[in-house]
Amino acid sequence: MGAHEAFIADPTLYALAVVDDHGTPIGLINRFRFRETLWQQSGEETLKNRPVGMVMDRTPLILDEHAPIDQLSEILSDDHTKYIFDGFIVTRRGKYLGIGTGFSLMRRITERRQATLAHLAYHDTLTGLPNRQLFLDRLGQAIASAARNRRRLAVFYIDLDRFKVVNDSLGHTIGDLLLQQISERFHSVIRKQDTVARLSGDEFAVVLTEMASFERAELVAQKLLEVVRQPFILDGHAVHISCSIGAVVYPDHSDNQHTLLRMADDALSAAKRLRNTMRRYTDDMARPSAMTPLVFSTVRRAIDLEELEVYYQPQADVRTGALSGLEALVRWNDPSRGYVSTNELIQLAEDAGVISEITNFVCGTAMKQFRSWQQARLGHDMRLAINISGIEVRDGVLPAMLRQHVRDAGLSMSMLELELTESGLMFSDVVATQLLSDLREDGVRVSVDDFGTGYSSLSRLQRLPVDVLKIDKAFVEDIGIGAKQGALVRAIVMMAHSLNLTVVAEGVETEVQRAFLERHGCDLYQGHLLSPPLPPAQMEQYLRDRHARPRATERARKTCARTSSTSVRTIKKKLPIQD
Ligand code: C2E
Ligand code: MG
Ligand code: MG
Numbered sequence: 001m002g003a004h005e006a007f008i009a010d011p012t013l014y015a016l017a018v019v020d021d022h023g024t025p026i027g028l029i030n031r032f033r034f035r036e037t038l039w040q041q042s043g044e045e046t047l048k049n050r051p052v053g054m055v056m057d058r059t060p061l062i063l064d065e066h067a068p069i070d071q072l073s074e075i076l077s078d079d080h081t082k083y084i085f086d087g088f089i090v091t092r093r094g095k096y097l098g099i100g101t102g103f104s105l106m107r108r109i110t111e112r113r114q115a116t117l118a119h120l121a122y123h124d125t126l127t128g129l130p131n132r133q134l135f136l137d138r139l140g141q142a143i144a145s146a147a148r149n150r151r152r153l154a155v156f157y158i159d160l161d162r163f164k165v166v167n168d169s170l171g172h173t174i175g176d177l178l179l180q181q182i183s184e185r186f187h188s189v190i191r192k193q194d195t196v197a198r199l200s201g202d203e204f205a206v207v208l209t210e211m212a213s214f215e216r217a218e219l220v221a222q223k224l225l226e227v228v229r230q231p232f233i234l235d236g237h238a239v240h241i242s243c244s245i246g247a248v249v250y251p252d253h254s255d256n257q258h259t260l261l262r263m264a265d266d267a268l269s270a271a272k273r274l275r276n277t278m279r280r281y282t283d284d285m286a287r288p289s290a291m292t293p294l295v296f297s298t299v300r301r302a303i304d305l306e307e308l309e310v311y312y313q314p315q316a317d318v319r320t321g322a323l324s325g326l327e328a329l330v331r332w333n334d335p336s337r338g339y340v341s342t343n344e345l346i347q348l349a350e351d352a353g354v355i356s357e358i359t360n361f362v363c364g365t366a367m368k369q370f371r372s373w374q375q376a377r378l379g380h381d382m383r384l385a386i387n388i389s390g391i392e393v394r395d396g397v398l399p400a401m402l403r404q405h406v407r408d409a410g411l412s413m414s415m416l417e418l419e420l421t422e423s424g425l426m427f428s429d430v431v432a433t434q435l436l437s438d439l440r441e442d443g444v445r446v447s448v449d450d451f452g453t454g455y456s457s458l459s460r461l462q463r464l465p466v467d468v469l470k471i472d473k474a475f476v477e478d479i480g481i482g483a484k485q486g487a488l489v490r491a492i493v494m495m496a497h498s499l500n501l502t503v504v505a506e507g508v509e510t511e512v513q514r515a516f517l518e519r520h521g522c523d524l525y526q527g528h529l530l531s532p533p534l535p536p537a538q539m540e541q542y543l544r545d546r547h548a549r550p551r552a553t554e555r556a557r558k559t560c561a562r563t564s565s566t567s568v569r570t571i572k573k574k575l576p577i578q579d
Pocket of ligand 2: 419449
């Protein structure tokens with residue numbers, strides 16, 4: 001069969017290898033280049049019967065199946081991006097084995113990077129144990145499975161007695177060593193299916209799944225107390241310490257993971273009065289302030305007392321520097337604590353079910369502000385980007401709220417951009433997808449925030465109603481550190497363009513990063529290099545300065561597809577590479 005027939009017979013065939021009689025590869029024919037050549041020639045008929053030698057690439061990239069992925073990505077990232085599109089040949093002991101493509105490689109690297117990022121985000125760096133977030137997640141899963149199997153489970157909240165004394169007298173290095181060794185000892189006590197996590201400082205938590213009776217939990221608690229009591233030898237010092245444990249049981253005490261943990265914490269407070277002991281939760285241990293109502297009223301109060309503010313961060317064209325939009329970022333200035341981390345605020349508000357109050361506040365404030373800048377002829381051709389939580393897309397009230405604010409402020413929907421994180425989009429169901437599609441019909445742009453930190457696949461992106469992809473700052477940080485990682489940003493840009501998406505790089509802090517992004521066709525950028533998020537008065541000054549001496553006359557160029565999206569869809573031949 002000739003090359004032409006082969007490509008027609010198998011529409012998923014990405015490339016063909018040409019081999020000699022001994023199976024040694026001598027050339028490669030890429031489907032798309034082959035088609036180009038066909039078109040350039042006077043017609044299919046004339047070329048169809050010519051020898052393949054005429055159309056093949058005689059110097060393909062050939063790699064052994066055992067070549068490490070890093071070596072390959074380095075080759076591809078240097079001056080050989082052509083192979084990302086053309087594909088390359090993989091051999092076993094010099095004989096043809098299969099075809100690999102830059103896209104399959106890219107997917108593997110992103111997966112690996114995502115796994116590392118996810119690990120960092122959900123684990124404590126000192127002990128490697130799951131952190132509070134992952135613990136709550138696992139506890140939620142354990143509750144669901146216990147409910148299915150009609151089993152009970154126990155949760156321990158553990159705190160070291162007088163850890164501060166060790167830290168203060170022997171120093172933090174010894175303190176850290178102690179925490180590491182304690183987490184190892186805890187591990188030696190629990191079973192594989194149970195989880196031990198470090199919640200903060202010297203606080204740990206354990207979930208014991210599939211428990212027949214509370215007696216077993218008591219036994220484990222005794223062992224935990226005992227392993228901590230055994231002396232530790234740390235850097236030549238013998239350290240004696242003990243711990244206290246608060247215990248709760250599902251379903252006896254609650255069926256909600258947050259409530260269970262809070263109750264375990266209350267029981268811990270009771271245990272701490274005695275030290276070196278375990279106490280099981282009883283109602284009289286409850287502290288008066290339940291967490292959710294407290295958070296709810298705190299966030300409400302923050303809004304009512306005007307403790308929330310909106311800061312603005314500009315986005316600009318990577319090439320011309322022309323401003324293209326402003327992102328509204330909420331800030332909470334708590335009179336007693338000062339500025340509270342925005343991530344923490346959003347997490348609290350989501351947990352307490354008051355996130356839409358925040359969105360409501362941000363939309364109202366930012367749209368009015370945006371309108372007043374427009375009236376002052378400042379940034380009238382920009383968009384306003386608002387961050388939206390996944391939860392809000394599901395509860396369905398978002399469109400009405402947005403329209404109301406747009407009307408009140410005298411703006412138009414087409415000036416808005418909504419930023420949703422990958423995880424927010426991942427959870428979205430048919431209803432949410434429809435909701436976003438409707439908003440897009442009104443001219444709203446939808447962007448995927450923090451791309452690369454979640455698990456959305458590019459093929460899924462293709463089916464979602466989105467216009468913009470924001471590359472997470474973790475990837476941008478890697479630019480200039482190693483050729484490999486820069487290659488990842490490049491590949492994301494290429495793939496996003498092939499899906500017709502505009503690409504924004506987040507967290508751009510250096511000129512080296514910006515120049516790299518420009519070289520590789522990234523459309524827009526945002527980050528401290530351009531400007532940090534600014535309060536309204538300072539943002540206004542910034543806009544005035546830019547207006548007085550625009551950095552570039554050229555308008556932000558329109559971004560559109562550069563490559564055919566078919567090239568992404570048709571990769572079927574998997575690359576036989578190992579990590
Ligand atoms: P995001 O939407 O990805 O926002 C970008 C974050 O990166 C902001 O953090 C910003 O201050 C920070 N940043 C900007 N430029 C740089 C840079 O050059 N270097 C570094 N290292 N960081 C930079 P922030 O304001 O703390 O916001 C954190 C996240 O909280 C946001 O991430 C967004 O997901 C969420 N968020 C912020 N405001 C809102 C809101 O009003 N509603 C909702 N639902 N989420 C919000
Ligand atoms: Mg954002
Ligand atoms: Mg982001």
